[in-house]
Amino acid sequence: MNIEEVTVRQVAMKLKQPFQTANGLVVTRDTLIIEVYDHNGHVGYGECVAFADPFYTPETTTTAWDMFKHFILPVIQKAQIDHPNQVHRTLSGIQGHQMAKAGIETAIWDLYAKQHNKPLKEIIGGTYNHVESGVVLSLTDDLTSQVKTYMKKGYKRYKLKLQKGQERETVEQAKEFLGDWPIMFDGNGIYEPEDMLHLTKLDDLNLHMIEQPFRQDDFYYHHQLKKEMNTRISLDESVTSEHDAFQAIELDAADTINVKLGRVGGYEVAKMIHEYAKVASMPLWCGGMLETGIGRAHNVILASLEQFKLPGDLSESERYWEHDIIKEPFKVKDGLVEVPSKPGIGVQVDQKRLEKLTVRQFDFDMKTTQQL
Known part of the structure; x- marks a missing residue:
């Protein structure tokens, strides 16, 4: 090379x-x-x-x-x-x-x-020209004003960062504006085994999913929770390699996996996880890490792979930055983000x-x- x-x-x-x-x-x-x-x-x-x-x-x-x-x-x-x-x-x-x-x-x-x-999408075998957008709302965000803004852009999914014990209150507040739009919350590994009953009682909220409720090195309690809930359970921090993904699938510890290029070590491992998920008919989604336009371009390209069937943390550049480090920032139109088609990452x-x-x-x- x-x-x-x-x-x-x-x-x-x-x-x-x-x-x-x-x-x-x-x-x-x-x-x-x-x-x-x-x-x-x-x-x-x-x-x-x-x-x-x-x-x-x-x-x-x-x-x-x-x-x-x-x-x-x-x-x-x-x-x-x-x-x-x-x-x-x-x-x-x-x-x-x-x-x-x-x-x-x-x-x-x-x-x-x-x-x-050639566009990187073509090199890695991506199939989608557009991917569905999702937005993450942090604890410092004003749900009342910001949700309305994102709804106008057609974001397909809303992820809430929240405090343990305030899940129902936060989700119901968001539902006042979002209605039946897909809502999920990110556990960030803060729950303990003794919180199992508390989590199962949230099933009636009809969430899009709950992400990583238990600690990073856990598969057992995620498996137990998945058995007890109709709500989709997603892993995030628990999957740092293709073997972690294999275990998650074989141990029935999740309904889906959030694949982050940084967390798993790059495209080669992400593609192996994609192949495992494809065989298991498990939908995937692409998470975000407050990336610049460079990292966001890579995320959007990863999400163009066939098994990425759920909206990811793929918001537009202005969600986080007044001025990005790419000349044509990513935009969300009708809930979709265009996959770059120029050579390389296309930005x-x-x-x-x-x-x-x-x-x-x-x-x-x-x-x-x-x-x-």
Whole structure:
């Protein structure tokens, strides 16, 4: 693939308003943008979606920065990468750090597609030209005003972040405006086994789904809850690999899985999960991590795969940003987001804005052992 150089830059983007979950608050989104260059001037972009603090996963922007500099890029430098599907195996000797791995792997997929002058959707086997949008409402959002705005745009699904014990109150408040529109809530792993009866009593709310009620390393109690409820149960944090997805399906621990490129380590693993789900006739959906337009482009492309049958966390760019780092921000029209059809991830990065928002960066020369 002739990878000449990799640039890793940390950017800081202030959200339009703070985003609050049961586990953490984000005011400014620190993220890592990965740029992979070849000798012909093509550049592939990826995003490492770890947060600055370890409230969602153990990974942070700081740990990912060090992993890129001292482990991931040196390993890739020594390998012969002819196709992006080799990146996952090349990095398999490094335990964990899925978000860092996904950052470089997705950038290499983008570069490969651009080198072949094809949209990445086509390269990975996507089938949809448009994907259904969904919006996430945090604890700091005003349901009364914001729900009305999103309804006008036709968002297909509404996900609520809420506090334990206030589920019914929050859902019923949202239903005052949304009526029968699909509503779900994200447990973010805050429930304990003793909350099982409490959760089953929410069945009458006719929710679209409940996402990740129990802790990350649990399959047993998710299985037990799934047996007791008609409401669809989704896993999120529990699935960090293709084997986790296999176990979830075989142990009947979920009705669906939220697939995040960062959480599972990139496209190669996501595609394996997709194939497992296809065999099991399990619908999938694509989650979000407060990405910039680069990460959002990758998410929309992932959601173009056939088994992504449920609306994902695929909102438009202005949901979070006054000014994104791509020149043509993503829009929601009639509840749908268009899948990019230009080469690679199909978006034009605003390089000047990206550089303005850069807090720090380093360049890694893939052709020499002397780093820049």
